[in-house]
């Protein structure tokens with residue numbers, strides 16, 4: 088029988104504290120490898136932060152224990168798919184691609200139309216569910232832990248991201264090893280390690296999701312302002328990153344583009 092939720096939560100809190108004491112990303116990844124007995128998945132959207140984490144995993148995880156994967160929603164920019172190929176070549180490891188179920192996509196479009204995600208927040212979340220959340224469930228099946236590139240400074244809703252948390256939604260540990268990094272640290276790491284990045288970043292896209300749901304941002308805007316820009320700021324997430332403890336009203340302001 089698996090331990091009760093509060094034991095999982097307390098265990099994650101201890102891991103989080105231990106990671107907080109490690110200043111170096113490589114040591115944080117090494118710590119995760121030691122702490123987790125079982126399959127570890129790394130969810131990458133090929134964003135700036137995920138490229139940092141992928142690069143660190145490549146340097147530390149010499150036995151390829153950590154399995155990187157990407158959710159191919161079928162709506163990505165060509166530049167994102169190009170980066171997927173360049174990243175595999177650069178790091179000599181396969182990034183597993185999870186696609187949505189064809190029948191579920193067909194039914195969704197039959198019901199809401201090809202651009203139905205603009206009809207309402209509910210319709211948008213239904214699209215994210217079919218194209219992202221359901222494939223994510225398959226990607227995490229049987230895993231003991233997953234790693235993300237979430238940072239507290241990315242948006243108001245991510246201000247309290249922990250280094251380790253119990254992900255009750257999917258029933259496994261979730262590690263966010265660069266939770267405390269600033270955007271400047273991310274950019275410096277990418278530069279110093281010559282990590283490939285999405286060509287769209289140089290065109291005003293700091294945060295890149297699906298093509299129809301992402302626009303370039305202007306100076307002074309929140310770095311995630313270009314995601315689902317027609318919706319209000321509250322709860323602009325796709326359902327991949329939920330936390331019962333997360334409360335947007337208590338969070339720090341997000342980073343802005345200068």
Ligand code: SF4
Nearest residue numbers: 204214215218297300
């Ligand atoms: S980001 Fe847009 S296109 Fe992509 S899954 Fe969500 S609603 Fe659908």
